[in-house]
Amino acid sequence: xxxxxxxxxxxxxxxxxxxxxxxxxxxxxxxxxxxxxxxxxxxxxxxxxxxxxxxxxxxxxxxxxxxxxxxxxxxxxxxxxxxxxxxxxxxxxxxxxxxxxxxxxxxxxxxxxxxxxxxxxxxxxxxxxxxxxxxxxxxxxxxxxxxxxxxxxxxxxxxxxxxxxxxxxxxxxxxxxxxxxxxxxxxxxxxxxxxxxxxxxxxxxxxxxxxxxxxxxxxxxxxxxxxxxxxxxxxxxxxxxxxxxxxxxxxxxxxxxxxxxxxxxxxxxxxxxxxxxxxxxxxxxxxxxxxxxxxxxxxxxxxxxxxxxxxxxxxxxxxxxxxxxxxxxxxxxxxxxxxxxxxxxxxxxxxxxxxxxxxxxxxxxxxxxxxxxxxxxxxxxxxxxxxxxxxxxxxxxxxxxxxxxxxxxxxxxxxxxxxxxxxxxxxxxxxxxxxxxxxxxxxxxxxxxxxxxxxxxxxxxxxxxxxxxxxxxxxxxxxxxxxxxxxxxxxxxxxxxxxxxxxxxxxxxxxxxxxxxxxxxxxxxxxxxxxxxxxxxxxxxxxxxxxxxxxxxxxxxxxxxxxxxxxxxxxxxxxxxxxxxxxxxxxxxxxxxxxxxxxxxxxxxxxxxxxxxxxxxxxxxxxxxxxxxxxxxxxxxxxxxxxxxxxxxxxxxxxxxxxxxxxxxxxxxxxxxxxxxxxxxxxxxxxxxxxxxxxxxxxxxxxxxxxxxxxxxxxxxxxxxxxxxxxxxxxxxxxxxxxxxxxxxxxxxxxxxxxxxxxxxxxxxxxxxxxxxxxxxxxxxxxxxxxx
Numbered sequence: 123x124x125x126x127x128x129x130x131x132x133x134x135x136x137x138x139x140x141x142x143x144x145x146x147x148x149x150x151x152x153x154x155x156x157x158x159x160x161x162x163x164x165x166x167x168x169x170x171x172x173x174x175x176x177x178x179x180x181x182x183x184x185x186x187x188x189x190x191x192x193x194x195x196x197x198x199x200x201x202x203x204x205x206x207x208x209x210x211x212x213x214x215x216x217x218x219x220x221x222x223x224x225x226x227x228x229x230x231x232x233x234x235x236x237x238x239x240x241x242x243x244x245x246x247x248x249x250x251x252x253x254x255x256x257x258x259x260x261x262x263x264x265x266x267x268x269x270x271x272x273x274x275x276x277x278x279x280x281x282x283x284x285x286x287x288x289x290x291x292x293x294x295x296x297x298x299x300x301x302x303x304x305x306x307x308x309x310x311x312x313x314x315x316x317x318x319x320x321x322x323x324x325x326x327x328x329x330x331x332x333x334x335x336x337x338x339x340x341x342x343x344x345x346x347x348x349x350x351x352x353x354x355x356x357x358x359x360x361x362x363x364x365x366x367x368x369x370x371x372x373x374x375x376x377x378x379x380x381x382x383x384x385x386x387x388x389x390x391x392x393x394x395x396x397x398x399x400x401x402x403x404x405x406x407x408x409x410x411x412x413x414x415x416x417x418x419x420x421x422x423x424x425x426x427x428x429x430x431x432x433x434x435x436x437x438x439x440x441x442x443x444x445x446x447x448x449x450x451x452x453x454x455x456x457x458x459x460x461x462x463x464x465x466x467x468x469x470x471x472x473x474x475x476x477x478x479x480x481x482x483x484x485x486x487x488x489x490x491x492x493x494x495x496x497x498x499x500x501x502x503x504x505x506x507x508x509x510x511x512x513x514x515x516x517x518x519x520x521x522x523x524x525x526x527x528x529x530x531x532x533x534x535x536x537x538x539x540x541x542x543x544x545x546x547x548x549x550x551x552x553x554x555x556x557x558x559x560x561x562x563x564x565x566x567x568x569x570x571x572x573x574x575x576x577x578x579x580x581x582x583x584x585x586x587x588x589x590x591x592x593x594x595x596x597x598x599x600x601x602x603x604x605x606x607x608x609x610x611x612x613x614x615x616x617x618x619x620x621x622x623x624x625x626x627x628x629x630x631x632x633x634x635x636x637x638x639x640x641x642x643x644x645x646x647x648x649x650x651x652x653x654x655x656x657x658x659x660x661x662x663x664x665x666x667x668x669x670x671x672x673x674x675x676x677x678x679x680x681x682x683x684x685x686x687x688x689x690x691x692x693x694x695x696x697x698x699x700x701x702x703x704x705x706x707x708x709x710x711x712x713x714x715x716x717x718x719x720x721x722x723x724x725x726x727x728x729x730x731x732x733x734x735x736x737x738x739x740x741x742x743x744x745x746x747x748x749x750x751x752x753x754x755x756x757x758x759x760x761x762x763x764x765x766x767x768x769x770x771x772x773x774x775x776x777x778x779x780x781x782x783x784x785x786x787x788x789x790x791x792x793x794x795x796x797x798x799x800x801x802x803x804x805x806x807x808x809x810x811x812x813x814x815x816x817x818x819x820x821x822x823x824x825x826x827x828x829x830x831x832x833x834x835x836x837x838x839x840x841x842x843x844x845x846x847x848x849x850x851x852x853x854x855x856x857x858x859x860x861x862x863x864x865x866x867x868x869x870x871x872x873x874x875x876x877x878x879x880x881x882x883x884x885x886x887x888x889x890x891x892x893x894x895x896x897x898x899x900x901x902x903x904x905x906x907x908x909x910x
Contacts, residue, residue: 123202125380126194126217127396128187128210131308133389134179136168142189149223153185156227161185176310180209180234181227187213187387188223194386197884203380205341205371207392208272208313209233211361218336220354225331232327236320237362243311244285248295249302250277263294269314272366275395276402280306282314313365321362328355339378346370347408369399376405381467381481382506393536464901466893467506469702471711474648474689477600478566479537481506483712484889485602485650486719487693488541488568490860491515491847495726496524496531498719498885503536505886510568512726514543515843518554525562539566539602544576545750552578560585566600568650571658573610575645580618581626583645584636594685595642603646604693604714606653606662608674614646615678615688644688648712649675653694656717656759656862658748668692668708697864698871699895703903706896715889717865722883728849731859732880734764740866746771746858749839752778753832761859767842770799770856774835783827784834799838799856807834 143150143162153161164173165182172178187210206214209230216226248256253270256279260268268291271282281288288305295303311317333354340349344360346367372395375383385392467475470483484507488494494512502509511528513521521540528538540559545551556578559567569579579601586598603614618640627637651671653664668690675688692705693714705713720727721735742763748756752775762768774795781787784804787795796803802810811833812820823830842858868888869878876882 123380124382124384125203125205125375126191126201126384126386127392128204128206128213129385129387129389129392130183130206130208130210131176131179133387133391134173134183135388136173137166138388139165139186139189142186142193146189146192149189152224153227156224157181157231174307175238177234177238180230183209183387184212184227184230188216190386191217198887200338203339203341203375205375207368208343208366210387211343214340215336215354218338218340220334220336221331229328229331233324236323237310237312237317240310240317240320242285243283243309243316244288245271245280245282245306245308245312246288246292247304247306248279248281249304251279251301252277253279259295265291270365271313273369275369275398278398282311283316284311313363315363317362321359324362325359328358341371341374343367343371346374368395369403370406372396372399373403373406374408377407384504464897466890466897469706469893469897471689473687474711478508480508482890482893484893485691485712485714486510486885486889487714487716488512488570489716489720490543491843492520492726493720493847494541495724496527498722498724498726499538500528500531501724501884501886502889503532503538505890507886507889508537508539510539510541513541513555518558521555522558525558525564529562537566539568540564541568541570543570544572546573550578552576556582565598566602568602568604569646570604572603575613575619575622577622577626579645580622581631583618584632584640587636587639589639595639597643600648601646602648602650604650604652606651606667608670611649611671611674612678614649615644615675617641617643617682618645644678644682644684647686648689648691650691650693650714653692654862655694656743656860658756659694659759664692664695664705668710672709694862695864697868699892699899701864701867702892702896703899717862718868718888719885721865721880722885722888723881724885727847730849730851730854731846731857734761735859735861735865736869736878736880738763738866738869740863742866743861743863744768747775747839749836752836752839758860759862761857761861765857766855767858771839774838778831778835781831784831785827804834807837811837
């Protein structure tokens with residue numbers, strides 16, 4: 123289940139809310155009228171440097187948090203629960219319908235004004251000490267006038283009090299060097315006894331407002347438990363002088379099954395805190411009495427009432443119908459099988475999800491030429507899945523910029539990976555990208571099209587390898603190997619080749635320790651069987667390839683005795699809940715989706731391509747020669763409907779096989795290619811190709827007419843991809859678009875919903891919908907066993 127978290131003071135920055143004030147122009151005008159100044163100017167430019175002043179900070183954050191929430195709800199629907207840190211709690215209550223935007227802003231404005239009047243106070247963060255250790259130091263050293271204000275994480279405690287006492291405590295806490303003591307740039311002793319005067323005035327002001335009961339669960343800062351009916355006024359008044367129990371609030375949400383915690387607002391402060399809380403503590407399981415509303419959530423549901431997977435409902439639709447919220451808090455039981463209903467996060471391997479730091483056993487593949495864009499990968503990551511950045515066909519500079527952007531955007535809080543597609547015609551071609559990934563500390567790669575293990579791949583796998591005190595070998599970097607052939611799978615299931623390891627050690631690329639430990643782990647801890655996918659494919663059906671690879675994995679585990687189990691997933695052909703459910707039933711530890719993702723808002727291809735893709739059916743793809751492996755006869759699966767690329771590319775390959783040079787072509791064929799396919803002469807095409815080759819490669823092609831012909835024909839294939847991504851409408855018939863039949867199946871699944879239009883398809887939402895549908899389908903099928 124999903125919970126939205128709203129940040130408080132400390133997350134503000136000039137430029138926050140860019141684009142939102144125009145999008146929510148009417149609410150912006152409402153805010154300006156209430157505040158008496160331009161909220162957009164304050165947030166975007168801060169010309170008078172007031173954004174760090176509490177009186178202005180709180181309204182600014184409230185507005186930007188609210189706009190971010192409205193935008194997210196429009197795209198992904200309402201959450202199952204909400205919480206907010208200090209000021210952010212007002213946004214949580216807004217999301218739960220306790221008050222409207224205007225009333226909430228008036229409350230926040232008054233709160234900020236009253237808190238800003240409290241002068242002479244100070245606050246400090248104590249890092250690397252638990253709450254008990256902090257309280258013991260305060261008691262032992264006579265700091266009775268300091269209060270614990272924020273319990274942000276298990277070892278991040280914030281103190282509040284008079285500035286003189288806050289400053290005096292610094293030397294005491296730092297005396298033994300075991301912690302950090304960071305003075306915070308505030309002028310008030312917030313969330314402490316020193317806010318009592320402000321509390322009284324705020325209570326009087328608050329009594330003028332009509333506060334409704336929350337309509338979705340809201341976790342209160344004061345109690346780290348849910349608000350209940352009639353408690354809003356008391357809790358908000360108490361919040362001003364009470365500590366923010368943030369760490370316990372997050373643990374409470376996790377204990378209630380809200381595994382997907384999404385920060386909604388500027389910055390990533392809460393994302394970082396949540397990561398630390400997850401790492402340093404366990405979910406809080408609370409045995410508490412159920413309210414009458416919660417009682418209804420545990421009612422058994424007959425199997426006949428379980429939602430059919432044939433009606434794809436996104437989170438927004440489900441919430442509009444009210445069924446997501448009603449099922450939020452407690453497990454629902456299938457009376458036909460006397461077991462809890464399966465949820466999407468239950469599918470797949472638990473160790474796969476834990477090791478990769480994701481909620482769902484779902485991976486999105488690194489589609490070439492940046493179709494798997496940084497926007498797409500970020501959206502996948504933020505939805506609790508693992509996305510791979512597409513690098514094939516991209517320059518090293520472009521990949522570097524994309525990775526840097528993802529690192530900033532995800533703030534180390536959520537995982538992502540990068541694809542490496544091997545080109546056998548370029549030995550050592552993966553060295554540069556591995557250097558880049560090691561420099562950026564990218565922890566997982568998708569290794570595609572590898573027929574053998576390369577030195578660069580070994581170097582990536584072994585970097586940072588160490589033995590833990592328990593004796594277990596710990597790998598810092600992980601590889602998910604895409605495979606379809608048993609002989610290739612065996613190489614990734616084996617330890618790194620000893621000869622490569624020794625060579626890398628001798629050349630100084632790995633340490634002696636890394637070399638010594640390399641024999642204790644496989645090249646890849648995860649294999650993804652590639653079935654009938656878009657792009658490069660061996661056209662193997664998943665019903666055949668997955669069982670064979672699972673047996674191969676079991677044999678390798680028995681042979682090598684690895685400490686951890688190698689996980690085996692499947693990709694190719696997965697576009698509906700039915701397909702995903704079948705994969706999990708066959709034993710897949712995870713699924714990988716591809717074709718369906720390129721027809722989403724976040725995909726890095728043209729709108730023209732997406733318009734074509736949203737109309738295809740399962741029969742509308744075919745096979746064509748692969749550009750980078752043209753001479754070898756390798757094939758890729760591509761879009762067939764609405765374009766001529768497949769037919770033209772196959773004709774080029776047939777001509778290449780039958781002739782030794784361009785000069786040997788029949789005159790009619792040569793004319794057709796130059797006038798209709800290339801729209802350029804062969805000489806002009808070769809000149810353009812030569813501009814990107816080394817002198818030696820050009821000379822080689824001039825000496826070898828067959829090689830020259832291959833270069834000219836490959837130019838058409840490469841250009842067809844570039845034109846498709848760019849959306850060059852005048853060359854639409856020549857678009858090359860990697861695609862498998864799974865997208866046709868997906869289109870049929872959503873044809874009577876808003877997702878029939880790709881502009882309503884968001885990559886996180888469609889993958890989560892497939893998983894949720896698969897879970898529902900599995901329960902329904904289980905309930906039907908023996909009933910007919």
